[in-house]
Amino acid sequence: MPMPCPVHKTLRFWVGGLWGSSSFTAQRFLRDFCPPGLGAISAPVNPPTCLSARRNRPEGKVLETVGVFEAPKQHGKYETGQLFLHSVFGYRGIVLFPWQARLYDRDVASPITEKSENVAGHGSKEVKGKTHTYYQVLIDARDCPHISQRSQTEAVTFLANHDDSRALYAIPGLDYVSHEDILPYSSTDQVPIQHELFERFLMYDQTKVPPFVARDTLCAWQEKNHPWLELSDVHRETTENIRVTVIPFYMGMREAQNSHVYWWRYCIRLENLDSEVVQLRERHWRIFSLSGTLETVRGRGVVGREPVLSKEQPAFQYSSHVSLQASSGHMWGTFRFERPDGSHFDVRIPPFSLESNKDEKTPPSGLHW
Numbered sequence: 001m002p003m004p005c006p007v008h009k010t011l012r013f014w015v016g017g018l019w020g021s022s023s024f025t026a027q028r029f030l031r032d033f034c035p036p037g038l039g040a041i042s043a044p045v046n047p048p049t050c051l052s053a054r055r056n057r058p059e060g061k062v063l064e065t066v067g068v069f070e071a072p073k074q075h076g077k078y079e080t081g082q083l084f085l086h087s088v089f090g091y092r093g094i095v096l097f098p099w100q101a102r103l104y105d106r107d108v109a110s111p112i113t114e115k116s117e118n119v120a121g122h123g124s125k126e127v128k129g130k131t132h133t134y135y136q137v138l139i140d141a142r143d144c145p146h147i148s149q150r151s152q153t154e155a156v157t158f159l160a161n162h163d164d165s166r167a168l169y170a171i172p173g174l175d176y177v178s179h180e181d182i183l184p185y186s187s188t189d190q191v192p193i194q195h196e197l198f199e200r201f202l203m204y205d206q207t208k209v210p211p212f213v214a215r216d217t218l219c220a221w222q223e224k225n226h227p228w229l230e231l232s233d234v235h236r237e238t239t240e241n242i243r244v245t246v247i248p249f250y251m252g253m254r255e256a257q258n259s260h261v262y263w264w265r266y267c268i269r270l271e272n273l274d275s276e277v278v279q280l281r282e283r284h285w286r287i288f289s290l291s292g293t294l295e296t297v298r299g300r301g302v303v304g305r306e307p308v309l310s311k312e313q314p315a316f317q318y319s320s321h322v323s324l325q326a327s328s329g330h331m332w333g334t335f336r337f338e339r340p341d342g343s344h345f346d347v348r349i350p351p352f353s354l355e356s357n358k359d360e361k362t363p364p365s366g367l368h369w
Contacts (some may be wrong), residue, residue, distance in 0.1 A: 066092070067187035077133055078182060081202060081212030083192055084137075085183040088271075088315045091143035093175065094193045094212065095182075096136045096201060097222055099231040101247075102129035106237040106350050133179040134231050136222075138195045141173060149313050173197075176231050176247065176267070186210065228252060237350035241274035242309070242337060246352050251321075253356065262324050264354050268302070269317040270335070270347075272309035279308045280316070281344070282336040290326035302335075327356040 067083060078084070082095040104127045139147075173195050190204040201218040205211055222229065228251050235246045251263040272278060285297040300306065307316035322331065332351035338344050 066189070067185040067192065070184040070186055072182065072184060073179075077179070078135065078184065079210060080214045080218075081208070081210040082182075083185050083187055083210065083212075084177075085185060086177060087181045087183050088269075089147050089149055089317070091147055092140040092193060093137040093177070094198070094202070096138060096218060097214075099134045099136065099176070101132050101134050101231050101234050103132040103234045103236065104129050104350070104352075106235075107243075129233070132234065134234070135177045135179070135182070136229065136231075137175050137177050138193055138198060138201070139173045139175055141194045141196075144173065149307070149316050171197075233352065235350040235352040237348050238273065239347040240345055241272065241276075242278065242335075242347045243269075243271040243273055244335070244347060244349050245269040245271070246350055248352050248354060250354075250356055253327075259325055260327075262327055262354075262356055263321060264323075265319055265321050266331070266352070267317065267319045268349075269315060270307070270309060272311075272314040275311050277308060277310045277340055278337045280306055280335055281338045283333065284336070284346075285331060285333040285349075287322060287324075287329065287331050289324045289329040291324070293325075297333075322354065324354065329354045 069085075077098050078095050080095055080097055084093055084095065085091070086093060106127050191198065201215055201221070202212045203215055205213045228249065231247060231249065233248065235248075237244055245268070247267045249265045249267070251265055253260050253262045255261070270280065280301060283297070283299055283302055285295075287295040287297065289295075303318045303320065305318075309316060330351055330353045331349075333349045334346040335349065336344055336346050
């Protein structure tokens with residue numbers, strides 16, 4: 001039986017790592033200790049003993065209080081400087097600024113007759129985009145080694161501003177987080193997040209709520225690098241209780257051997273909505289370019305891994321890149337999963353467009369303050 005959810009809850013972490021080596025996740029915390037309708041988490045009391053997970057305590061680690069849970073916002077946006085716990089991946093972070101994205105959810109497709117197959121031969125439902133809020137955030141570096149459900153600590157990648165068209169650079173510890181994935185909390189610590197950009201982007205102001213406000217450098221960075229930071233479209237589809245979410249990002253164009261090469265990054269999250277354990281075994285991509293080419297890519301796993309999705313760790317996320325010799329195109333495909341009995345099934349990757357920024361005047365040029 002779940003314990004009643006108190007109106008107040010203190011947020012505690014293992015020193016040196018979120019939840020330590022246990023499989024305790026933020027999702028389980030909400031499920032086990034905050035059943036629906038039993039109140040928000042907003043002010044401190046004695047922490048529940050279950051958070052210590054004593055049988056899984058890392059050697060030499062202790063619990064320390066890092067903040068106080070607040071009630072998640074049902075309406076409106078979180079402000080710059082909002083501290084949060086990621087509800088899926090369990091890391092601590094802080095909001096830099098919001099993005100308004102168009103969410104194309106094929107699980108709630110419009111009741112319109114199916115469209116004819118597109119030029120690449122992929123039949124699909126008519127899907128209407130809905131506005132949805134995502135946030136650019138900083139990830140606490142102390143939690144990065146413990147985010148096992150991701151192929152890497154998420155990074156924003158960009159093209160170097162020189163002649164090498166294949167040069168990609170990354171700013172680690174930056175992520176894009178959906179509004180519903182944020183579990184807000186407050187802290188009295190003036191530097192609650194460890195990230196090399198924290199004090200460059202934010203400063204403490206005890207008169208504000210939240211008490212971390214944007215420096216001019218954050219505003220200038222956002223404005224200058226908007227082309228390769230912008231999140232515009234999100235695509236989602238569920239097959240046999242495996243939900244695939246894709247977010248493509250246009251990164252810019254480079255000239256190579258008297259031709260133009262256009263680059264995109266795409267971030268993919270896989271979520272197991274069922275209790276049955278499954279493992280990703282293969283990927284099958286089809287990439288269509290406006291230049292008329294159609295490329296097929298098959299391979300084992302993704303980014304060198306074959307992640308297992310279980311009830312304890314239901315999600316996996318990774319990023320990859322694609323380049324085209326045309327200003328637009330689209331991608332779609334399938335992931336092949338294996339069940340414990342050895343049987344396989346294919347999960348659809350929702351088709352998504354690769355579009356260049358029509359109003360781009362200069363290529364993205366990396367870090368600018």
